[in-house]
Amino acid sequence: MNGDKLTKTVKTIRIDVDQCNGCRACEVICSAVHAAPKYSSNNPGRSRIRVITEPMTDVYVPVYAGEYTVAECAGRDKYTIDGKQYDECAFCRASCPSRNIFKEPDSGLPLKCDMCEGEDEPMCVKWCLADALIYEEREEEVEEQEEQEELEIGLEAMADKFGMQKILDAVSRMSVKD
Numbered sequence: 001m002n003g004d005k006l007t008k009t010v011k012t013i014r015i016d017v018d019q020c021n022g023c024r025a026c027e028v029i030c031s032a033v034h035a036a037p038k039y040s041s042n043n044p045g046r047s048r049i050r051v052i053t054e055p056m057t058d059v060y061v062p063v064y065a066g067e068y069t070v071a072e073c074a075g076r077d078k079y080t081i082d083g084k085q086y087d088e089c090a091f092c093r094a095s096c097p098s099r100n101i102f103k104e105p106d107s108g109l110p111l112k113c114d115m116c117e118g119e120d121e122p123m124c125v126k127w128c129l130a131d132a133l134i135y136e137e138r139e140e141e142v143e144e145q146e147e148q149e150e151l152e153i154g155l156e157a158m159a160d161k162f163g164m165q166k167i168l169d170a171v172s173r174m175s176v177k178d
C-alpha cells in the first residue's frame with residue numbers, strides 16, 4: 001500500500017424528510033432490483049433502504065444501508081421529532097449485530113446500498129415520486145488504501161458468518177477451477 005491519491009466519484013442520496021409520504025415504493029423497488037433473478041420477487045426485508053415510520057404523526061424517515069459493523073456502538077442518544085422520541089439506532093445506516101435491519105433474511109449477511117450498480121440511476125430515487133430522495137455525485141480525493149477497505153469489510157463479514165477456514169477453502173476451490 002503506497003498511499004497514492006485517487007480521484008473517486010462519491011455517490012450519495014440526499015434525503016428530504018419533509019417530502020417523504022411513507023409509501024415505501026423505495027423498499028419495494030430496491031428489493032426487486034436486487035432479487036435473483038432480477039424482479040422475481042419483492043420483500044422489504046431484503047431492501048437496502050428502509051423507511052422508519054411514525055404514522056400517527058406522519059413522520060417517515062428513509063435510511064439507506066451503509067457499512068457493515070462487527071460490534072455495536074456505544075451511542076444511545078434519543079431524538080425527539082414532533083414530540084415523539086426515537087432511539088439513535090432508528091436512523092443509523094449500519095448493518096450491525098444489535099438489530100435485524102440491513103441483513104439478508106436467509107443468510108444474515110449484511111446488505112449495503114450499491115447505488116444500483118449497473119442501472120442507469122438509483123432505482124429508489126427513480127421510483128420516489130415525492131422527490132424525497134435526491135441523487136448527488138461529487139469528486140473526492142481518497143487514499144488508494146481506502147479503496148481496498150471495502151473488500152476487506154466484505155471479507156470480514158463473510159468470515160464472521162462462515163468462519164475464515166471456510167472462506168479460504170472456497171477461495172482455494174475457485175483457484176483450482178481457474
Ligand code: SF4
Nearest residue numbers: 020021023024026128
Ligand atoms: S418512495 Fe419516497 S416517498 Fe415513498 S417511502 Fe420511499 S422515500 Fe418516502
Ligand code: SF4
Nearest residue numbers: 030113115116122124
Ligand atoms: S440506490 Fe439502489 S441499492 Fe441503494 S437503496 Fe436505492 S435502490 Fe437500493
